[in-house]
Amino acid sequence: MLYETVARAEEILGVNIEELALAARRAPVKAKGAKPRTRRRGAPREDYVMEPVYWDAGTARLLPRLIKGRTRGPVFVTHRKPSPGKVVSRRDVCPNTGLVRLSYGQARALLDAHTAVGGVAGTGWDLHEYRHSGLTHLGEAGASLPMLMAKSRHKKPENVRRYFHPSAEAIAEVTSLLAPGDSRR
Known part of the structure; x- marks a missing residue:
């Protein structure tokens, strides 16, 4: 999901099941730096402007x-219930199973454990690498900079450019456009 949405891990981990539009393949997320909605007289509300991920x-x-089969609660949950002394928001607990929302640290540790090289902790993938590789592959497939910005919800072009690292094959392919006799020139 991180790779296909090109979303930040915190955004995806915060999604609830009831927010998923499974048929439309999208869900609203609270984006990084999301501004709270305000009322006419300036009093802040508790909800935020949500942005869709696809x-x-x-x-x-x-x-x-x-x-x-769960219908409500966090999409990504841990394998255990919260300890009796732990204070957890109702939004972060699955009402069907009582399991707690997966935190960023737990997700990072799970991914590292399952992708570690030779079983050595700390050598596996990072959650943010899915965002990087998704943007890179979209760029190599010919997605324009404005489209990459819209997909990743970046506001500045320079922030998207740092994620895009074209492969040697992609650079060779674009170089072939300059070949003599190419009808596209």
């Missing part, structure tokens, strides 16, 4: 298996 077939196939 996914494709891979995530669409896996989400039903992940939520396993």
